[in-house]
Amino acid sequence: xxxxxxxxxxxxxxxxxxxxxxxxxxxxxxxxxxxxxxxxxxxxxxxxxxxxxxxxxxxxxxxxxxxxxxxxxxxxxxxxxxxxxxxxxxxxxxxxxxxxxxxxxxxxxxxxxxxxxxxxxxxxxxxxxxxxxxxxxxxxxxxxxxxxxxxxxxxxxxxxxxxxxxxxxxxxxxxxxxxxxxxxxxxxxxxxxxxxxxxxxxxxxxxxxxxxxxxxxxxxxxxxxxxxxxxxxxxxxxxxxxxxxxxxxxxxxxxxxxxxxxxxxxxxxxxxxxxxxxxxxxxxxxxxxxxxxxxxxxxxxxxxxxxxxxxxxxxxxxxxxxxxxxxxx
Amino acid sequence: xxxxxxxxxxxxxxxxxxxxxxxxxxxxxxxxxxxxxxxxxxxxxxxxxxxxxxxxxxxxxxxxxxxxxxxxxxxxxxxxxxxxxxxxxxxxxxxxxxxxxxxxxxxxxxxxxxxxxxxxxxxxxxxxxxxxxxxxxxxxxxxxxxxxxxxxxxxxxxxxxxxxxxxxxxxxxxxxxxxxxxxxxxxxxxxxxxxxxxxxxxxxxxxxxxxxxxxxxxxxxxxxxxxxxxxxxxxxxxxxxxxxxxxxxxxxxxxxxxxxxxxxxxxxxxxxxxxxxxxxxxxxxxxxxxxxxxxxxxxxxxxxxxxxxxxxxxxxxxxxxxxxxxxxxxxxxxxxxxxxxxxxxxxxxxxxxxxxxxxxxxxxxxxxxxxxxxxxxxxxxxxxxxxxxxxxxxxxxxxxxxxxxxxxxxxxxxxxxxxxxxxxxxxxxxxxxxxxxxxxxxxxxxxxxxxxxxxxxxxx
Ligand SMILES: Cc1ncc(C[n+]2csc(CCOP(=O)(O)OP(=O)(O)O)c2C)c(N)n1
Ligand SMILES: [Mg+2]
Numbered sequence: 001x002x003x004x005x006x007x008x009x010x011x012x013x014x015x016x017x018x019x020x021x022x023x024x025x026x027x028x029x030x031x032x033x034x035x036x037x038x039x040x041x042x043x044x045x046x047x048x049x050x051x052x053x054x055x056x057x058x059x060x061x062x063x064x065x066x067x068x069x070x071x072x073x074x075x076x077x078x079x080x081x082x083x084x085x086x087x088x089x090x091x092x093x094x095x096x097x098x099x100x101x102x103x104x105x106x107x108x109x110x111x112x113x114x115x116x117x118x119x120x121x122x123x124x125x126x127x128x129x130x131x132x133x134x135x136x137x138x139x140x141x142x143x144x145x146x147x148x149x150x151x152x153x154x155x156x157x158x159x160x161x162x163x164x165x166x167x168x169x170x171x172x173x174x175x176x177x178x179x180x181x182x183x184x185x186x187x188x189x190x191x192x193x194x195x196x197x198x199x200x201x202x203x204x205x206x207x208x209x210x211x212x213x214x215x216x217x218x219x220x221x222x223x224x225x226x227x228x229x230x231x232x233x234x235x236x237x238x239x240x241x242x243x244x245x246x247x248x249x250x251x252x253x254x255x256x257x258x259x260x261x262x263x264x265x266x267x268x269x270x271x272x273x274x275x276x277x278x279x280x281x282x283x284x285x286x287x288x289x290x291x292x293x294x295x296x297x298x299x300x301x302x303x304x305x306x307x308x309x310x311x312x313x314x315x316x317x318x319x320x321x322x323x324x325x326x327x328x329x
Numbered sequence: 330x331x332x333x334x335x336x337x338x339x340x341x342x343x344x345x346x347x348x349x350x351x352x353x354x355x356x357x358x359x360x361x362x363x364x365x366x367x368x369x370x371x372x373x374x375x376x377x378x379x380x381x382x383x384x385x386x387x388x389x390x391x392x393x394x395x396x397x398x399x400x401x402x403x404x405x406x407x408x409x410x411x412x413x414x415x416x417x418x419x420x421x422x423x424x425x426x427x428x429x430x431x432x433x434x435x436x437x438x439x440x441x442x443x444x445x446x447x448x449x450x451x452x453x454x455x456x457x458x459x460x461x462x463x464x465x466x467x468x469x470x471x472x473x474x475x476x477x478x479x480x481x482x483x484x485x486x487x488x489x490x491x492x493x494x495x496x497x498x499x500x501x502x503x504x505x506x507x508x509x510x511x512x513x514x515x516x517x518x519x520x521x522x523x524x525x526x527x528x529x530x531x532x533x534x535x536x537x538x539x540x541x542x543x544x545x546x547x548x549x550x551x552x553x554x555x556x557x558x559x560x561x562x563x564x565x566x567x568x569x570x571x572x573x574x575x576x577x578x579x580x581x582x583x584x585x586x587x588x589x590x591x592x593x594x595x596x597x598x599x600x601x602x603x604x605x606x607x608x609x610x611x612x613x614x615x616x617x618x619x620x621x622x623x624x625x626x627x628x629x630x631x632x633x634x635x636x637x638x639x640x641x642x643x644x645x646x647x648x649x650x651x652x653x654x655x656x657x658x659x660x661x662x663x664x665x666x667x668x669x670x671x672x673x674x675x676x677x678x679x680x681x682x683x684x685x686x687x688x689x690x691x692x693x694x695x696x697x698x699x700x701x702x703x704x705x706x707x708x709x710x711x712x713x714x715x716x717x718x719x720x721x722x723x724x725x726x727x728x729x730x731x732x733x734x735x736x737x738x739x740x741x742x743x744x745x746x747x748x749x750x751x752x753x754x755x756x757x758x759x760x761x762x763x764x765x766x767x768x769x770x771x772x773x774x775x776x777x778x779x780x781x782x783x784x785x786x787x788x789x
Pocket of ligand 1: 075123124125126152153154155156157183185186187252
């Protein structure tokens, strides 16, 4: 992953590193638990895990301010946890229960929180991208200082509507960061097999949108790139593209033939580039953090995730009356 | 403390699987998240991870074992009890727990015919004749423009976007003067990028604006169909009521004249199929204005189907800025006793002409303009059919899965015993629109088709 290296502006503080560690570990443990609940039949349908990609949302959420919006596709659990949505509500949506963010009517791929400015959770590849530009259009219309983080995958990057959106966003100087989470695969298709130019960050050039390619496994690098992008957008400079090189450890969804890449490839990334290990090492290198501190965090997060799982199993299914509600307002 | 690793399920339909490979051996220590085994079904392969930190005590099934039922213990871990905050063995009760008997409840509650979502029926009040307030003879084009201008004055959140809506003043001059009055912030020319700007409009609506998206014609909205249906119509439901989408999609729909197949199509039935959308197709200028104002004020996505041929049709339109027409309410255009004619949009032109021809042969038709197709005011239709005992529906669209088909089905279910003849659906012919003048004429419905249908249901 030969991402562009930039000089670090500032070394991250201990508190920053601890924050990243907790956020990423929460996502990792949550996703593992979701996988297990799926295995036990508590979760149905499609369930796309974010394991391996935790540094992307964690680094970018670190530059978000109050009122900033975010929108993504179906691989959305990490985004929701990172923006402060409660694990209970997310897990209960996965189990299709009343206590879920969509009262059980959306499921893994379709969750929202007005309060946290999380606009979904979209199941149609690429559809969230023009919608994200529309959120930014509203901020410009209302003259706020907010920006929208619009996430999409390397597979989605080949959708025509992305380029329609790049054009409008640049033309109208919309405050939107297009975050391309390049995890190297769209289901079983590697970027080389689907894209004539797999360097997705270059694709904004035709629309004069500035862009960067970033090591998406390094949360500190992500955060720094996010700062540059946010500064550009908030300053009225229009859209910005960040291509984050990342990797998903698990299958595309729970059922995945696992035939399109080797176990060695996965293990190599896990062993050498794991975003959470990287931060743990950094933390332990600080004299003020020791193994026990780390253990305590791990334990707290496991308790949080376990109670989310308990909540998600105990929450009742939606009342049958809910079948006919929320079709119209 | 002992912890059982169970055979997981990879999909809702999976019952058994094969353990293709152990990735650990007895005695190995594992951490949470470590891979312990690989399992496979006919469809997929998945790795099983350790759910706790600990040591592998025993592997319970051999590598290569097939047809292992899900939830069968496959390995035992020894784990550190103190670290645990959940019970050591995943309680089989949880897994085998009888699922709440939802399906039963649903069957009990299910209505005999599929329930169609309509708004709480508006109070059955006879619509005020337009003479109540002062009126002005206005064409549909101006009525639509006035509706938008009034609503934009009333609510800062309302804005118009689309191709050629601003500088050019609208491809069909519907937005004439709006750029001048409201400026380019609120009257936005878009690139030719239907999929993109429709999605952008949906996002703006999620964020609280009230976009009016003009399609140069609805033929081009096909490129944006995904955003209209999957994003605009379904998100309120999928978000458990959180994320509304107050947006109006409007523009000319249906056949114009001599523009052939790709530019001549009625989408009434397409959009009416979709729960979450409201669908309006007005005929008169007064209804065009009053319904567009209601559509802009509505908190749901509304498809507003206009018609190019009707743009210059005039009628008396109330000048009162508070004049609106309720969505979901049909209008009885003309009272009659012999047959009920149900139509909407341009179909009404043919229907009114047919009604005159019918009068000449002594048939007294009751004419209902549906105006809104979803939610549809079927109550007004049923009431009328109970009086006339006969019904003909008229629309420009194609015959298969048409609006008329739906109206017929409701009549059959709710007024079967009142019918003295089968319901006939007059529609456009079942072909792409031809270009040649003579063929085009044949493909469209005509007043004669309607007269023929009425004669057949009245046996005259
Ligand atoms: C329009 C559309 N086409 C196909 C699919 C099926 N599908 C779901 S995810 C996916 C792969 C997308 O890959 P990418 O954008 O790289 O995201 P990732 O899954 O890697 O996060 C496909 C083809 C879909 N949901 N929507
Ligand atoms: Mg991908």
